[in-house]
Amino acid sequence: MKKLLLFGLGGCALFTVGILIGHFAIQQSDTDTSPVWVPEISQDVDESFIEKFIAEVDNMEIERNLKELTKVPHMATTKGDEETVQYVLKRWQDPTSGLDQAWREEYLVHLSFPDKNQKNSVKVDATLLLVTEREKNYTSDQNDPEVVQPYAAYSPAGHAKGKLIYANQGKTSDYEHLNNTLNLTGTIAIVRYGGAGRGAKAINAAPFGVIGVLVYTDPGDINDGLMSDLNETYPHSWYLPPSGVERGSYNSQFGDLLTPYLAAKQDTYRIPKETITGLPPIPTQPIGFEDAFKLICELGGEPSPESWHGGFNCTYNVGGPGFRASSIFNNSDVKMDIYNKEELKNSSNVMGVIRGSVEPDRYVIYGNHRDSWVHGAIDPSSGTAVMLEITRVLGKMVKEGKWRPRRSIIFGSWGAEEFGLIGSAEYTEEYYTKLFERSVAYINVDISVFGRYAFHSSVYDNWLQYFNRSSPTYGLIPNVGHLTGAGSDYAAFIHFLGITSMDISYTYDRSKTKARIYPAYHTAYDTFDYASKFIDPGFTSHQTVARTAGNVLLRLADSLLLPFNCSDYAESLEQYLQVALDNFQEELSKHGISMDPLKSAVLKFRLAATNLDRVIHQSDFAKETPYKIRRINDQLMLLDRAFLDPMAFPDKYAYRHVIWASRSSGLATFPGLADAFEGAKNSGLKQDWSKAHKHLSIVAQAIAGAASTLEEVI
Amino acid sequence: MKKLLLFGLGGCALFTVGILIGHFAIQQSDTDTSPVWVPEISQDVDESFIEKFIAEVDNMEIERNLKELTKVPHMATTKGDEETVQYVLKRWQDPTSGLDQAWREEYLVHLSFPDKNQKNSVKVDATLLLVTEREKNYTSDQNDPEVVQPYAAYSPAGHAKGKLIYANQGKTSDYEHLNNTLNLTGTIAIVRYGGAGRGAKAINAAPFGVIGVLVYTDPGDINDGLMSDLNETYPHSWYLPPSGVERGSYNSQFGDLLTPYLAAKQDTYRIPKETITGLPPIPTQPIGFEDAFKLICELGGEPSPESWHGGFNCTYNVGGPGFRASSIFNNSDVKMDIYNKEELKNSSNVMGVIRGSVEPDRYVIYGNHRDSWVHGAIDPSSGTAVMLEITRVLGKMVKEGKWRPRRSIIFGSWGAEEFGLIGSAEYTEEYYTKLFERSVAYINVDISVFGRYAFHSSVYDNWLQYFNRSSPTYGLIPNVGHLTGAGSDYAAFIHFLGITSMDISYTYDRSKTKARIYPAYHTAYDTFDYASKFIDPGFTSHQTVARTAGNVLLRLADSLLLPFNCSDYAESLEQYLQVALDNFQEELSKHGISMDPLKSAVLKFRLAATNLDRVIHQSDFAKETPYKIRRINDQLMLLDRAFLDPMAFPDKYAYRHVIWASRSSGLATFPGLADAFEGAKNSGLKQDWSKAHKHLSIVAQAIAGAASTLEEVI
The missing domain is CATH 1.20.930.40 (Transferrin receptor-like, dimerisation domain)
Structure with missing residues (x-):
């Protein structure tokens, strides 16, 4: 789950920190008769410490973190996930650069997986198999046996057979448009990613009689139209190879689905599975554009409206329903066999804290999820690599006795985000009151770097140049977006708990690419190799994010007066x-x-x-x-x-x-x-x-x- | 609305104040080099100030307050209510003994009144009128034209005619019992107060086909069986005269009924009236035992179970349905004509504050409602008289510059409590977050003195003797009840806002009387005359309550460490x-x-x-x-x-x-x-x-x- 935001912020704007800090340092008494605590409680943020922090943030350390985190696929609750739990714990418990404390918190949560023994399949006429088990191998990563078959998490298992139709992005208006001229009952819809939430594409379809949904990534939406893996796509560029499939959760709410408003502990009451709402009611499966191309360009019926066309060199016919008479598929049905299974699994958050010296009961929370769909180099490990570098630098200062924040800092490495922000949501349910009372802010750095976008000058100047707004008070200033959705783990903090939240990432130049998101998103190509070659060679953008997020974190933790305007x-x-x-x-x-x-x-x-x-x-x-x-x-x-x-x-x-x-x-x-x-x-x-x-x-x-x-x- | 509690407390027990205070006074620096604020912020509660406060609390002042407050009937939103608004404002804005600030806050709320032009009536056979317009006059008070006709607030207007049955307390089990042998369809039930909430008596009745409900006060429940106004009842004793009728709200939730979870301002969204739940679905009317006696002892059918019998010297027959053949009423129907009207009216809270010196953003809230059913000498003016004495003593100290609390104190004189705790509930809805974040505790003193109960020794010793419990930790200690209901204005504070609350009153010796509550409750006999002759001659019990509540208030406001255990x-x-x-x-x-x-x-x-x-x-x-x-x-x-x-x-x-x-x-x-x-x-x-x-x-x-x-x- 992701939403693109350059810098998103719910709540008081943080960008005035530079204006606010420094004004309010309390004059310190230097006599012995004053209570001993007077100097300490009057200490404001130390600018030289922030400079030192910035200097210490090391791009090579981030690269090492990322390499370690992405060694193997680490989908939530798998063996690979457990390895990352151990790694984060080891780092945060390190005697020379760890935090004051670190521990694991487990929740028993409702997840959805494909069946390892019975692969999901999509066939035309019982012969042409469209869904392969895994993406094509280019580096050895795609061959890892732990690469999960592409699937739509929370799609029901089931078998659907019917004529194919093309339904654009699967919005209600798309189905309504088709329904004007076609009988959709018993059809299978193929739709492209974008325009509507994943689960919504199937939820919208069912009322029209559609019995199955295929979702694909159109090269027009992700690859600026490029489609060939001979020279155009990864490993030749950052573009998605033809066999790449975007996995994802097709659940439309956040948190564990069986324990609404309750932390999902062993004995917690669970609602009956059949009462869950917001899931696809019909079998749903994502496929690559290699397969989608074969289907869509063979469809019969009328050409679809121009705005429905993507990157394929055909007219995106809506379907007869079904294929055109002249197609190699002739009048064939499409058949989906989906074997997804729902399971209760233990998912772990890893928590770490640095205790505040003066106001330990004020929390600045910094978090990111740890689980990926496959290797997850960008999503989420680019964020975790940054977080681990921030904790290394700060942990070292704490262990050396050189610094301790005024307020407490809590770090959260959340589990099972990809299935619906589950780890962070369960955490907020379990500790609702404590977090409500004491949290200053939540900083989320999930995908830290979305793409290459060279900084010519300071973060501030770039921000001002590329993402600005006109304020009645200040004139042209860097823009701070609003966190109105549930794209990452900030959702429970801002929407459920009302904690001022920020989501930070480094994005790419949208004037140079129309890609909906970085092309390897949620595929088996989101690897260390991909990240280090095409997203951030040298890891300097990661370093910039670590410095920026750490800077914000330190000002929130150390300023005498909170930097909110x-x-x-x-x-x-x-x-x-x-x-x-x-x-x-x-x-x-x-x-x-x-x-x-x-x-x-x-x-x-x-x-x-x-x-x-x-x-x-x-x-x-x-x-x-x-x-x-x-x-x-x-x-x-x-x-x-x-x-x-x-x-x-x-x-x-x-x-x-x-x-x-x-x-x-x-x-x-x-x-x-x-x-x-x-x-x-x-x-x-x-x-x-x-x-x-x-x-x-x-x-x-x-x-x-x-x-x-x-x-x-x- | 009232619930009897000697001392009720939700939340942390306050009775350990004596143990906690005094331990934690911070050593004060007396040098000039320490910041000037060090001594002030370290100041603990001043015991000598509490003693001074206790000495200043004057029973004669309380008596004068009560006399002024009860001059005329002051039902919510009437002219008399407005006079009490003005009086409280005048007292709290007094230049020598007022508070820092006092003001009025208005809400437009949904109330229910009888029709002045068309009186509610209950007749037997169109001749015997059972409900008189007003209680019998003994002092001139009952003759005041502003005495409201006894009625069941929020009973629907309507006309019901049917055979009478006696249904004990109107519990579901009571109707079920009758239903075993009688057909209740089309009957009118007469029930006594007690055992079930007012509104519940009619809500429980309707599913059995009952079409109207009469509610009366049985002399066995209120008068220890005494019934004669020649020498047994007021003005000869505290007992209820035969014509006395307990008015009350038959609404079963608290707050304005049309604006759930929203403060009832002019333009606030109001739900359709027909969607209100928890109101009597059938016409309902309270009557005096003078009238009830005539009905119940003429009933036919079987004698009711022994436990259903009250103070009348008859067998409380359940009804044929209807009267016995030998009755003067023979086979007559009972006919109810109810003309209650619902109206949107402006109701006022009066608010007053003393700003805290060190922690002004911590609030100790003290409140009571101001509105009564008639003159309301005990309910609520005994509480308001106490509150005004507390504010007089504290206001004077503040105006003279002798004292200022560490934390802020907010006083609330709530409106329209009798209709369903409306003023306090709207206040908590309007200022939810602020109160949630900053409130230390809410102290409620509604009826401050329920009856005569001479103290032989200290409050503590009496409390220990008459209302104690055995604690595993402390042994025998004074008991602190739990505020699990919605008997007075504490309800929104403890139940909706989770603010630690206390309800304080001085009650009577239950070994000496079985009265369900003080007998003049919600009748035209709850007057200054009644209070000063039969509840608290000399007003020393009021004084004790003022001292006790003020003591608690000051410890909550001034203790360095909050007195919660x-x-x-x-x-x-x-x-x-x-x-x-x-x-x-x-x-x-x-x-x-x-x-x-x-x-x-x-x-x-x-x-x-x-x-x-x-x-x-x-x-x-x-x-x-x-x-x-x-x-x-x-x-x-x-x-x-x-x-x-x-x-x-x-x-x-x-x-x-x-x-x-x-x-x-x-x-x-x-x-x-x-x-x-x-x-x-x-x-x-x-x-x-x-x-x-x-x-x-x-x-x-x-x-x-x-x-x-x-x-x-x-």
Whole structure:
């Protein structure tokens, strides 16, 4: 599960750290009569320490980490996964460069695997076998017996036989379009990745009578159209070879599916499997474009709309249903035999901590998943390699007695992310209250480097040049995205727990490639060889990410005043409000629904944020009590929590943040309101307008409540 | 709404304050080189100040407060209510004895009133009118035109005519018993107060075909059998005169009914009225025992079971249905004409604060409702009179610059409690996050004095003598009850917000009277005259409550270390666990459900509590940093919050505390588990055993999560 974000951040913007730090160092008393703890508690972030940290981050160490982590395939709960558990534990328990403590936490979780003894297969007419067991071998990696057969995790086992149709990206609108002219009952749909979530492609299909779904990666979407493995694709370039298949979870919610809102321990209550929602109801299987090409370009029926066409040199006919009469397949059916099995398996998180010196009960959390689909050099090991380099440098400083953070730092190496962010979600369920009360922020670095994108200057200058926005307050500034989805392990932290979160990665130049994601994603080609040749030769981009993420981590852990800027939050709310007013106000007012409470709430928030900023800038922290500093830090730290409402999205599992929750609407505004408004607009039903009114009240109340936490505390 | 509790406390026990305080005063530096704030932040509670406070609390001031508050009837949102708003505001804004700030907060809430122009009536045979407009006048109070006609708030308007039956307390089991021999369809039930909630009496009745319910106060339950107003009842004693009627809300949840989980502001979304649940589905009306006697002792049919008999000198026949043939009413029907109307009305809370000096972002909240049914001398004005005396004494100290609490104190004078704890519930909805993050405790003093009960010695000694328990740790100690219901405004604080709460009152000697509650409760006899003659002549019991509640308040506000003892919480959990094991383990194990996770969780909690106690007792707070003190205080303050689970009780509005939530089961143990177990035991259905398993997981996870907040913070 991934979502592309250059730098995504939910919550207070962090990019003003450079502005905030340094202003508030408390004047230290140097007499003996002052309590001994006065100097320590007044210590601000040490810029020279950050410089030292940056200097120590070593690209060659990251390369070594990556090589070790990617020796063998390490899909969740396999032998290879256990080897990475042991490796991370060994590193974090190292006597000279480890953390204060490291341990393993296990959850018994519901996973889905192909059957090793009975391979999934897709056939045309019982003869042409389209799905091979594994991708074609170029380096020895693809020959490892532990390479899992490409499959759609959580697709049901089953047998489907029917005429083929081409259904573009498997969106509901795609099936509706076909349904206008074709009878889809009993057909098998082939769809390309993109446009809709993996599981959604099958969920959308079933109501139209479709009985099976094949999903493939179109070379137009991933390879800038290149298709030949003779010279165009890996190992000749970063492009995906014809036999490459994107594996993935076809589950559409996060966390263990059998234990909603409960940590999946041995004896935990599990819901009946048949009550799980959001899974493909019909057999589903991913295939490579080598196979997809053979099918799609043989289809009969009308040519599909131009926008449905990908990189194949054919007209992407929609299907008769089935193949054209002149095809080598003539009138053949496509037959899918899927043998996936669901199993309860023990999955491990590895946890490590550095205890804070002054505020050990304030946590800065840094995490990434450890499990991959195959070797996972980029996803997720590029992130783990970076994390291990950060912990090596910091661990060494701690072991040498040279440094200890003001606040505690928790590192999490999550298990079973690929199946649905399971390890991180179970962790947040098990320690909900503790994390809720004490977490300053969560930093996620999953895929740390998506591609080559040479930095000509500083991270800041590049950021400003390539990913910027125009702020009413600051003018042109680096943009910080919003974490509105569930693309990686930050989801449970921001959406379920309301912890200010950041997802950091180094991406590629989208003006130079149209690739949806790096081409080897979730295939047997995502290897150390691939990473070191085509993603980051020399590992300097990894080094840049380690330095940047570590820099953020250290400022969050060591700054006297937390580097959060709440006026930036107000700016985001004002932008959301403006979009909402422009798009909804007139129509809502026709239905007797006033947007005034939302307007007042955003204004109240803006005033409170401005006031808090004023208090911060006018305070002489050198003379203030620790309780005042803690009070303001708590206002900043807990701000995102104020937007949680466990009743806001009864249909969206574990989404509680009313500002950053996922939305179906394309409008960048309050998600519950936008979706409810569009629902009402479509149906015209009174109860749907009531839902829009309800969401308006929910979001207005959340914003007003958040504003009241920023006001003078009493 | 009231529940009798001598001293009820949810959460950490407060009675160990005497043990905890005094140990941890930080040694104060007296040099000039130490930061100026060091002495102030190290200041512990000042015992001499508490003594001064206790000395200043004046019984005559309380009497004057009560007289002023009870001049006129002040039912929620009436003119009389507004007068009390003005009075409380005037007192809290007084320049010499007021608070730092006081203001009003309004909510637009859904209330139910009788129609002034069309009186509710109950007739036998269209002639004998049983419900008079008002109680008989003894003092001039009952003649006030603002005395509201007795009614069942939220009973629907409607007309019912049918044969009468006597249904004891209106429990489901009572109707089932009758249903064995009688056809209840089309009947009107007369039931006595007690045994089941007000609204439940009608909700239970409807499925049996009953079309109307009369509710009366039996002299056996309230008057120790006395019935004559010539010499036995008020104004001759504290007993209820024959025409007295207990009004009340027949709504069974708390908070504004139209705005669940949202503060009831002008433009807030309101659910359709017809979707409200928990209200009487059939017309319901309370009557006095004068009228009830005439009905019940004329009934035909069989005598009811002995346990159904109250104070009337007759056999409480169940009804033919209807009257006996020899009755003066012969075969007459009873006819109910109910004209109650529901209205949206503005209800006010009055809020006041004293800002804390060191930790203004920590709130100790003290509250009581202001609205009554009639004059409400005892309910609620005895509590408000006490609150105003506490604020007078503390306000004066603040205005004179002699004292300022370490933490902030918030006073709340809630509106519309009688209709369903509405003012306090809306307040907690509007300020949820702020209160969640910062509240140390909520103290509720509603009815401060229930009756005469002379103290022979100290409060502590009396408490020990009359309301004690045997603790495995301490031996015989004063008992602290549990706030498992929703009897007063503490409900939203403890159940919805997980704030440690206490409900304080002075009760009467239950060995001397069997009265269910003080007899004038919710009648037109609950007047200043009644209070000063029969409840607390001289107001010394009120004074004792003011001193006790103020003492608790000051220790919560001023102690360096919060006076909470978490090992006592462990003791409660162990007692709950033992009851659960004794009653559920064998049967659960037969259904493959292990109680081990619950056992481990309670053990983990015990060990963590013991460890935290050890840390506290071994700490030399004089040398510790303010951050350590705050850290431990946060562990104590937030402990109750760890037991919140918004998904635990989907059918119980706003109940989120998995330990103290209300339960139907008679077993004093984990409520969700107990109720689910009994449900499964009754139905034998597999899905009901699954529910029991689920609740076991919910409570085990909550306890384990709470334990982890008490452990070393990292």
